[in-house]
Amino acid sequence: MPSLLKGWSASKTNIVILAAIVTVALVVSIFSYQYSTFTANKIVEISSQEVRSNARIEVHDLSQILSNRLQTVSALLQTLTPSPLIQNDTYKKSAFILFNSRQLATSELTNFYMWLDKDGKVVWISNMNQTTYQKYKGTDLSYRPYFTVPKTTHMAYYSSLIDSNDKIPRLYISYPIINSTAGIGSGEAGAGGIFKGVVVAGIRADTLGNLLKNRLFSQFNSTIGLLDRNGIILYTNPQQYVGESIFGYKFQSVLSSALKPPESKNLLNDLIKRSLQGYTGSGDILVNGKMNTIAYEPVAAGGKNFLTLYISAQQNLASNVSTLIDQQRYFTLLVVTIIAAVAIIVAFLVFSWNKRLETTVRARTAELALANEQLKVHDKMQREFINIASHEMKTPTQAILGYSKLIQRHPEKREEMIQAISRNATRLQRLTSDILDVTRIESRSLRLNLERFNLNEVISDVVADYRNEIEKSKSDIELLYNHYGGNKNNPLFIEGDRGRITQVISNLVSNAIKFTKKGGSVLITEEERIVVDNGNSNQVMISIKDNGQGIDPEIYPRLFSKFAAKSETGTGLGLFISKSIIEAHGGKIWAKNNNDGKKGATFAFSLSLSKHQKQKDQSSNESNNGGGS
Amino acid sequence: MSGDSGNRILLVDDEPDLTAIFSMGLEDNGLKVNTFNDPQLALSEFKEGAYDLVILDYKMPNMNGFELYRKIRKVDEKVRVCFLTAFDIHYEDLKRIPLQSISTEQDAMKFLIQKPIEIDDLVKRIKEELIS
Numbered sequence: 001m002p003s004l005l006k007g008w009s010a011s012k013t014n015i016v017i018l019a020a021i022v023t024v025a026l027v028v029s030i031f032s033y034q035y036s037t038f039t040a041n042k043i044v045e046i047s048s049q050e051v052r053s054n055a056r057i058e059v060h061d062l063s064q065i066l067s068n069r070l071q072t073v074s075a076l077l078q079t080l081t082p083s084p085l086i087q088n089d090t091y092k093k094s095a096f097i098l099f100n101s102r103q104l105a106t107s108e109l110t111n112f113y114m115w116l117d118k119d120g121k122v123v124w125i126s127n128m129n130q131t132t133y134q135k136y137k138g139t140d141l142s143y144r145p146y147f148t149v150p151k152t153t154h155m156a157y158y159s160s161l162i163d164s165n166d167k168i169p170r171l172y173i174s175y176p177i178i179n180s181t182a183g184i185g186s187g188e189a190g191a192g193g194i195f196k197g198v199v200v201a202g203i204r205a206d207t208l209g210n211l212l213k214n215r216l217f218s219q220f221n222s223t224i225g226l227l228d229r230n231g232i233i234l235y236t237n238p239q240q241y242v243g244e245s246i247f248g249y250k251f252q253s254v255l256s257s258a259l260k261p262p263e264s265k266n267l268l269n270d271l272i273k274r275s276l277q278g279y280t281g282s283g284d285i286l287v288n289g290k291m292n293t294i295a296y297e298p299v300a301a302g303g304k305n306f307l308t309l310y311i312s313a314q315q316n317l318a319s320n321v322s323t324l325i326d327q328q329r330y331f332t333l334l335v336v337t338i339i340a341a342v343a344i345i346v347a348f349l350v351f352s353w354n355k356r357l358e359t360t361v362r363a364r365t366a367e368l369a370l371a372n373e374q375l376k377v378h379d380k381m382q383r384e385f386i387n388i389a390s391h392e393m394k395t396p397t398q399a400i401l402g403y404s405k406l407i408q409r410h411p412e413k414r415e416e417m418i419q420a421i422s423r424n425a426t427r428l429q430r431l432t433s434d435i436l437d438v439t440r441i442e443s444r445s446l447r448l449n450l451e452r453f454n455l456n457e458v459i460s461d462v463v464a465d466y467r468n469e470i471e472k473s474k475s476d477i478e479l480l481y482n483h484y485g486g487n488k489n490n491p492l493f494i495e496g497d498r499g500r501i502t503q504v505i506s507n508l509v510s511n512a513i514k515f516t517k518k519g520g521s522v523l524i525t526e527e528e529r530i531v532v533d534n535g536n537s538n539q540v541m542i543s544i545k546d547n548g549q550g551i552d553p554e555i556y557p558r559l560f561s562k563f564a565a566k567s568e569t570g571t572g573l574g575l576f577i578s579k580s581i582i583e584a585h586g587g588k589i590w591a592k593n594n595n596d597g598k599k600g601a602t603f604a605f606s607l608s609l610s611k612h613q614k615q616k617d618q619s620s621n622e623s624n625n626g627g628g629s
Numbered sequence: 630m631s632g633d634s635g636n637r638i639l640l641v642d643d644e645p646d647l648t649a650i651f652s653m654g655l656e657d658n659g660l661k662v663n664t665f666n667d668p669q670l671a672l673s674e675f676k677e678g679a680y681d682l683v684i685l686d687y688k689m690p691n692m693n694g695f696e697l698y699r700k701i702r703k704v705d706e707k708v709r710v711c712f713l714t715a716f717d718i719h720y721e722d723l724k725r726i727p728l729q730s731i732s733t734e735q736d737a738m739k740f741l742i743q744k745p746i747e748i749d750d751l752v753k754r755i756k757e758e759l760i761s
Contacts, residue, residue: 402650
């Protein structure tokens with residue numbers, strides 16, 4: 001469970017880290033988005049401001065120009081009226097020349113100059129050939145406001161748009177001709193003079209528009225509009241609406257279909273109404289997704305607002321900027337996506353790293369647990385070993401203790417008891433030695449004194465010793481030794497610890513004899529064999545076969561472990577020690593019950609032979625003579 | 630308890646040297662001892678009321694002392710039993726087998742004779758056991 005809890009707390013930390021990363025990413029993204037939007041809006045505002053101010057400057061400039069031109073026309077008209085050539089009918093012809101020259105001076109703007117007599121009939125129209133003049137001469141224009149108004153007010157008159165007799169829309173500026181005998185040089189047409197007719201300047205609406213259009217700043221993408229004071233269109237692009245009232249049905253229906261969104265139309269109408277009231281200003285109107293600034297300013301003439309000029313400029317920069325804003329939005333979105341991806345990757349790495357760490361920790365913990373378990377098992381086995389070993393040592397100790405006491409009371413059994421004491425002392429000594437060996441083996445401090453020796457010789461020595469024992473005990477057991485290939489003088493050299501190998505052979509032979517009944521036999525056989533693997537290493541196998549009671553099947557699986565099988569006089573450690581010694585020499589040891597119809601067991605071991613077998617050893621041959629069967 | 634001159638004791642231990650010295654020591658003190666080295670044989674020859682005291686080795690081949698005890702108990706419900714052992718046997722180990730009334734550790738230790746023991750000490754313990 002603690003490992004699970006650990007995992008949980010680790011993943012909790014991960015979640016916190018992930019949340020922090022995502023939060024930071026979000027905050028950065030939102031901030032960056034906000035900032036970019038703010039900057040973009042600022043830029044749009046600045047550019048709009050620029051467009052607005054440019055439009056206003058332009059509309060002001062053009063309005064001033066127009067105003068000046070109109071003032072000029074007005075002034076020319078005014079200077080015409082006191083002229084004696086006009087005042088006095090006799091100089092009519094000369095007056096015509098005067099008209100023509102005046103018209104020529106302002107031809108940029110004016111279409112013609114016209115002289116009407118006191119009854120409103122055409123006296124003279126400038127720039128007219130004789131034929132046309134004859135046609136218009138005497139035409140009654142007394143109904144026109146440019147005649148009636150100055151006639152009654154004795155003041156200058158600025159007309160709204162009027163369709164002239166030739167169907168061309170024009171504006172008119174007219175001045176009354178007042179008999180100046182009352183006050184020449186007063187400059188102003190006095191109310192008290194006698195009305196003698198008017199001088200009129202006709203200005204074609206398109207001329208006016210073209211004049212203005214040519215004066216637009218070429219680098220400033222704008223269009224121009226001009227209304228008269230009644231809201232009649234004097235100039236616009238396209239020109240088809242010239243002469244229409246801006247609030248008339250025709251133009252309004254065009255606006256309805258052309259302007260989107262619909263509220264733009266209302267905004268435009270409001271702006272125009274305001275402008276017609278004589279205000280100067282500007283407004284932004286959205287036209288089909290694009291912002292347009294419309295600046296307006298009245299054009300004054302003769303101290304009155306004669307016309308209203310409009311400059312409409314699209315906020316191109318603003319729309320460019322909004323493209324940039326969109327790009328920036330995409331970029332921001334991209335950045336957010338990248339940050340999110342990075343956050344996810346980082347989180348994934350952190351998670352997987354953590355998981356790997358956890359796995360490693362778990363594996364290590366499992367290893368430790370296993371090692372701990374092994375230690376516990378080892379510890380338990382160690383305690384068991386000590387327990388059994390101490391038991392085994394106490395038994396002969398008890399015997400020695402008992403006999404030593406009894407020997408005093410029973411002198412008649414002295415010999416017997418001394419033998420018993422000796423036997424138990426030997427047993428104790430053997431046990432001590434075996435326990436020491438086991439301790440060395442288990443603490444891995446068993447040292448082999450390696451030397452090259454003749455295995456034949458060792459076996460022969462052991463055989464000789466045990467034949468003596470058998471003879472002493474009168475057990476009548478036959479101990480046979482089959483040399484390899486039947487040749488006694490065929491040495492088997494091995495590299496090993498002579499003493500330890502002797503110990504193993506003694507142990508196996510002694511066991512065989514112990515478990516063999518009187519009259520049985522023990523056969524030692526040596527055979528050389530070749531193992532092909534690992535490059536031709538020769539091995540020798542020694543087997544010790546008896547016809548005794550055989551191995552108890554219950555004991556068989558743990559035959560080579562400590563205290564598994566115990567003979568009457570044995571320690572129960574011999575086979576364990578033998579196995580350890582043979583394995584320390586790189587050999588193998590095994591046992592099996594005979595299956596050839598005879599009783600008994602066969603113990604066998606194999607060892608590697610020394611590579612230099614040919615080298616003859618004289619002394620080994622000599623000692624071989626002592627053994628043999 | 631018995632009409633004979635000495636108390637009859639059964640001693641079972643797989644070590645002949647030990648049965649030899651213990652029986653010799655006990656007989657020197659006027660006790661009658663019957664010894665076996667094979668628990669199986671000891672059981673087969675065991676009869677109810679034949680002994681005043683049974684002394685059993687714990688670790689024996691084929692059948693350990695506790696097993697032998699249970700089987701003897703089936704034949705004779707009353708006979709006193711002591712264990713002789715070279716192992717470190719604890720009170721807890723003894724509690725697991727239904728010996729005579731054992732309630733305290735001291736109680737338990739009366740049934741347990743630890744090897745190695747001096748012959749004279751053993752004789753003293755056995756005599757005490759027979760009197761109580």
